[in-house]
Amino acid sequence: xxxxxxxxxxxxxxxxxIAADPRHDLMQxxxxxxxxxxxGELVERRGAxxxxxxxxxxxxxxxxxxxxxxxxLLARRGVAVRALPVLGTPHPAGLAALRRAGxxxxxxxxxxxQAETVPQGCDLAVDGVLGIGGxxxxxxxxxxxxxxxNDLRVxxxxxxxxxxxxxxxxxxPGAAVTAAVTVSFxxxxxCQLIEPARSRCGRVVDVDLGFGHDDRLTRIxxxxxxxxxxxxxxxxxxxxxxxxxxxxxxxxxxSYPGAGILAAHGAVYxxxxxxxxxxxxxxxxxxxxxxxxxxxxxxxxxxxxxGSGWGDRPDGADVIAHGLETGxxxxxxxxxxxxxxxxGLSPEWLITPHAGELARxxxxxxxxxxxxxxxxxHRGADRTHATVLLKGATQVVARPGRRSVLIAVPGPAWxxxxxxxxxxxxxxxxxxxxxxxxxxxxxxxxxxxxxTAAEFPGPVPPHRLAEHAATVLGRLGxxxxxxxxxxxxxx
Ligand SMILES: NC(=O)C1=CN([C@@H]2O[C@H](COP(=O)(O)OP(=O)(O)OC[C@H]3O[C@@H](n4cnc5c(N)ncnc54)[C@H](OP(=O)(O)O)[C@@H]3O)[C@@H](O)[C@H]2O)[C@@H](O)CC1
Ligand SMILES: [K+]
Numbered sequence: 001x002x003x004x005x006x007x008x009x010x011x012x013x014x015x016x017x018i019a020a021d022p023r024h025d026l027m028q029x030x031x032x033x034x035x036x037x038x039x040g041e042l043v044e045r046r047g048a049x050x051x052x053x054x055x056x057x058x059x060x061x062x063x064x065x066x067x068x069x070x071x072x073l074l075a076r077r078g079v080a081v082r083a084l085p086v087l088g089t090p091h092p093a094g095l096a097a098l099r100r101a102g103x104x105x106x107x108x109x110x111x112x113x114q115a116e117t118v119p120q121g122c123d124l125a126v127d128g129v130l131g132i133g134g135x136x137x138x139x140x141x142x143x144x145x146x147x148x149x150n151d152l153r154v155x156x157x158x159x160x161x162x163x164x165x166x167x168x169x170x171x172x173p174g175a176a177v178t179a180a181v182t183v184s185f186x187x188x189x190x191c192q193l194i195e196p197a198r199s200r201c202g203r204v205v206d207v208d209l210g211f212g213h214d215d216r217l218t219r220i221x222x223x224x225x226x227x228x229x230x231x232x233x234x235x236x237x238x239x240x241x242x243x244x245x246x247x248x249x250x251x252x253x254x255s256y257p258g259a260g261i262l263a264a265h266g267a268v269y270x271x272x273x274x275x276x277x278x279x280x281x282x283x284x285x286x287x288x289x290x291x292x293x294x295x296x297x298x299x300x301x302x303x304x305x306x307g308s309g310w311g312d313r314p315d316g317a318d319v320i321a322h323g324l325e326t327g328x329x330x331x332x333x334x335x336x337x338x339x340x341x342x343x344g345l346s347p348e349w350l351i352t353p354h355a356g357e358l359a360r361x362x363x364x365x366x367x368x369x370x371x372x373x374x375x376x377x378h379r380g381a382d383r384t385h386a387t388v389l390l391k392g393a394t395q396v397v398a399r400p401g402r403r404s405v406l407i408a409v410p411g412p413a414w415x416x417x418x419x420x421x422x423x424x425x426x427x428x429x430x431x432x433x434x435x436x437x438x439x440x441x442x443x444x445x446x447x448x449x450x451x452t453a454a455e456f457p458g459p460v461p462p463h464r465l466a467e468h469a470a471t472v473l474g475r476l477g478x479x480x481x482x483x484x485x486x487x488x489x490x491x
Contacts, residue, residue, distance in 0.1 A: 001227050004188035004220040006168050007132045013187055013211040026209055027062060030160075030185045031069030033207040034126070037183045038074060038157050041124060045155070050078035052123045055154070056098075057145065059129040059163070060088015066159050066185075067128025068094025075101035082106055082119065086142045087129055118148045125149050125156045127177045129163035132189065136166040137174030146177060155180035161189055162200040169372040170194025170394065178202070186211045193222045193407050194373060195393035219404040220374060228409060228447045229476040230483065233434040235271070244273030245433025248301035249426065250319060251308035251333070252283035259309020259334070259422045261286055264294055265466035266426025267305070270448065271473060272433060276301050279309075303329045303432035307336020308422040317341070324349075329432040332386070333425035337361060344385030347400050350438040351384060352425055354391045374398070374405050389428065389442030391421060395450075397442040406443040411450025419462035424449050427469065448472065 005013065014026065042052045056071045058064040068091055071081040081103035083090070095105060118125075129142060138146070142163075149156060156179045161167055164176025167189045182201040184192060186209040191197035235244050247267045252260020260283030267275045268291055277287060277294050287294050304323050310316050317339040323330050324341065329348040332340065337357050345351070353361060355369040358380050362369070369376040373390055377398035380388040390396045395408040424445055431441035452469045453460070460468075 001224060002188055002193065002222045004190045004193050004222070005217050006190060006220075009214075009217045010132060010187050010189065012214070012217070014209075016214070017186070017209060017211050020212070021210070024210065026186075027065055027069060029209055030066045030207065031073065033185075033205075034066055034070040034157070034159060034183045035073035037181060037205050038070065038124060038126060039077065041155065041157060041181060042079070046123055049074070051080075052078075053080045053119065053121055054082075055118060055122045055125045055149075056081060056083040057125060057127050057129050057142070057163075058083050058085045058087075058090045059134075060090065061131065061133045062091065063131030063133070063159050063163075064088075064128040065091030065094040066131075067126045068098045070126065070159075071103050072097040072101035075103040084108070084118075084145070086145060087139070118145060118152065118154070120152070122149075122152065122154050125154050127156050127158040127163050127179060129177070131160040131163075132167050134161075134163060134167070136164060136171060136176070138164040138176060140175070143175035146175065150178075158182040158201065160185050161191055162197070165191045165197035165200055166371075167191050169375065170197040171371040172196045172200060173371065176200055181205060183207060185209055190220050190374065193220060193394070194396075195410070198394070198410070220407065221404070222407040223409050223443055223447050225409060225447075225451055225476075226483075228444060228451060229480040231440065231444060232448070232473065232476060232480070233431065233436055234473075234477045234480065239273075241273030242300075242302070243434075244271060245303065245430060245435070246274040246276060246299075246301045247272045247426070247429045247433045248276045248278055248304040249429065250278040250304065250306050251310070251422065251425070252279040253309055253311045253313055254280050254282045255311045256309030257282035257286060258419065259283075261290065262419050262422035262462050262466065263305055263308050263333075263426035263429075264291055265463045266423035266469075267430045268293065268426075269466045269468075269470040270427040270430040270445070271470070272430040283309075301328065301433070302435075303331070303429050305331045305333065305425050305429035307331075307339070308333040308425050310335035310339075329438060331425050331429045331432065333421060340384055340386075344383075346385060347387055348432075348438055349386040350389055350428055350432065350442050351380070351386045352389045352391060352421065352428065352442070353380065354421065358388070358390055377405060378403065387438035387442060389446060391424070391446070395443075395446040397439050397446075399439050406439055408443050408446035409450045411453045412456075414456065414459050415449060415453045415465075417459070417462065420449070420465070423462045423466045426466070451476075
């Protein structure tokens with residue numbers, strides 16, 4: 001699990017670290033780590049540090065200061081370092097250090113000439129334009145320099161974060177750096193975990209600056225495959241179909257029978273103890289042949305799924321309202337999302353909108369949701385009083401009244417297809433039925449789907465993906481058992 005903090009919390013951590021040890025010079029520590037990463041890249045890419053040519057892009061804040069001090073260290077190792085001030089007034093002490101070490105400061109040129117300043121034969125560029133003090137987007141003259149570097153195929157090492165991205169939301173609304181490597185100081189920023197900024201970071205090197213922890217911080221925690229393997233509710237030797245969980249599925253309609261079938265596939269292959277299908281007649285006919293283990297009619301269930309493929313079902317709102325009265329946890333997906341009770345749901349319920357559906361719930365534009373998925377998921381949770389799994393390039397789980405969020409393991413773009421959401425809803429309902437709390441169920445379900453999809457080289461229909469999830473779970477279960485054994489033999 002990797003945890004990022006919003007910029008205002010990183011500033012608090014920074015202040016606390018300085019107060020705890022005023023003699024610890026954070027900028028020198030950052031610059032030393034940055035120089036070491038750049039040196040490693042130079043060795044990797046051209047065999048040696050000595051004799052390399054490095055261009056520093058310098059902004060007017062401490063991000064540029066980091067780059068200048070790192071440049072000074074590199075110059076002392078025989079690197080030809082040139083600094084190009086592109087924004088504001090460069091850090092004075094950093095400039096002086098670079099000059100003393102033999103680096104050159106290029107004249108900030110006129111707007112249309114700046115791109116020409118990029119020297120031919122440059123081995124690597126360091127992006128010290130903007131860090132956590134930056135607003136998203138870069139002026140045209142900086143974008144022109146980046147285009148030139150791109151044309152010359154010069155790799156960029158970003159200082160703290162790629163300049164131009166929105167550090168807190170992960171949005172990339174204008175020109176921004178695309179880094180080969182990002183050297184991130186003190187704590188991870190949300191842009192390292194949220195698309196599209198995440199893809200701009202390249203390889204991320206986290207540099208420990210001795211920041212402490214604080215329970216008041218907002219945490220943006222991204223699951224990895226180890227978390228998925230460890231936290232999945234595998235059955236034990238004493239498990240029964242009831243401890244594994246009985247999932248009730250009320251999904252599909254005569255117009256959209258496939259949604260019910262796909263949701264049932266998701267539930268069965270994610271390991272439900274039993275699946276009880278309450279959906280449309282049309283779905284039942286196919287399901288009986290495809291999954292003969294499904295049962296029909298009323299009876300005990302431990303979690304419900306409502307809404308996938310309902311279309312304009314007239315009694316949908318009543319079905320959800322009745323479900324809420326039972327006190328059982330549930331997933332509400334797709335068409336069910338337009339039929340939520342005015343009084344809201346419960347945090348034990350998981351709603352699974354994509355950006356368009358959440359925008360409709362919030363009465364805003366889809367673009368607003370996509371440009372700040374974490375903020376939008378929070379608003380969705382507060383508005384509906386339910387736990388929200390916002391689907392998309394970055395899948396975010398938010399709980400009502402809480403600022404911290406979970407982010408699922410990222411998956412390949414191929415999962416964005418009709419039917420994926422139905423399968424995912426079935427997987428999540430299975431987790432609820434097994435007793436997993438709603439937030440974890442959303443994050444684990446979305447992660448399982450992503451990890452499964454990553455095992456296919458190209459497009460795969462959602463029902464095949466659901467089937468393969470069972471194989472992935474088997475492998476993850478063995479890995480978790482192995483990790484637990486190793487842990488046990490150590491203690
Ligand atoms: N946190 C830590 O523990 C540590 C932090 N450290 C480092 O400090 C960095 C943060 O430094 P920082 O606060 O000086 O801000 P930074 O991002 O350099 O730039 C702000 C300047 O840019 C300007 N500006 C902003 N947006 C703009 C735009 N779109 N277009 C044009 N201009 C824009 C803005 O000017 P304004 O326009 O607001 O007057 C201001 O002058 C951090 O990322 C890390 O690298 C390490 O040294 C040690 C440990
Ligand atoms: K930067």
